[in-house]
Amino acid sequence: MSEREIDEISGTETTGHEWDGIKELNTPMPRWWVWTFYATIVWSIGYMIAYPSIPLINDATKGLLGYSSRASVAQEMAAAEEVQSQFVDRIAQMPVEEISSHPDLLQFAIAGGSAAYKVNCVQCHGSGAQGAPGYPNLNDDSWLWGGDINNIYQTIAHGVRYEAEDDSRFSDMPAFADLLEPEEIRQVAAYVVSLTGDPSDASLVEPGSVIYAEQCAVCHGDDGTGDIEFGAPNLADAIWFYGETEDEIAGQIANPKHGVMPAWVDRLGEPVIKQLAVFVHSLGGGQ
Incomplete structure (x- = not known):
């Protein structure tokens, strides 16, 4: 049996392995860490059995508990839509100019319009609705087609110089x-x-x-x-x-430039258009 070698600096026994003059110390992992590691292995096996985890060709294992994060999200979305539907239905049946007289609807419309704006409008009008050359600033008091709530609704719903929409606003400055x-x-x-x-x-x-x-x-x-x-x-x-x-x-x-704004009512639906109109009107520049 070979004699054990003790490292002079640390006082720890070496394993006998050496690389380029560097000797490996025999310092095994603490037992609590090893047992914790084993526990995580056992836990992962149990999790794999209980929850969906193993991918198959066209699907994945369902797990004994039958849990699905997608189903959970779908349920939460359905619940949220059910709560929102009472507001959406009221907005759909109400003239856009009357929404502001109902504080609960006004708050909902501004929040919903803000979300719709961030998805559909920032590309042209900017994240702060500040506009850009050729795209109107929605915060100021200068409105080409009028800044009251009804005119804003009309412009968003039917667009400007949008030939696919019969009710679109048309005006052309001659060259x-x-x-x-x-x-x-x-x-x-x-x-x-x-x-x-x-x-x-x-x-x-x-x-x-x-x-x-x-x-x-x-x-x-x-x-x-x-x-x-x-x-x-x-x-x-x-x-x-x-x-x-x-x-x-x-x-x-x-040689005048003539911008085109698409009609949004067929894409987003009237309730969302009303919410967008309320949101844009609330920015401060609306008449």
């Missing part, structure tokens, strides 16, 4: 590059800028105002405040849809 000379477009742009700021050349404002009165006032109004009946933007509020510089305004006059 004035086909109607006006480049100098005349610059003059109109200078006049529009003058409504809220300082144009690059003040001498263009006066002739621009004449052209504006002849070509633009019919939609945007004599004072440039717009007209929600035509979806014509307010040009006197310093809120710009496609750019605020004089060149960008001139470009929009010459």
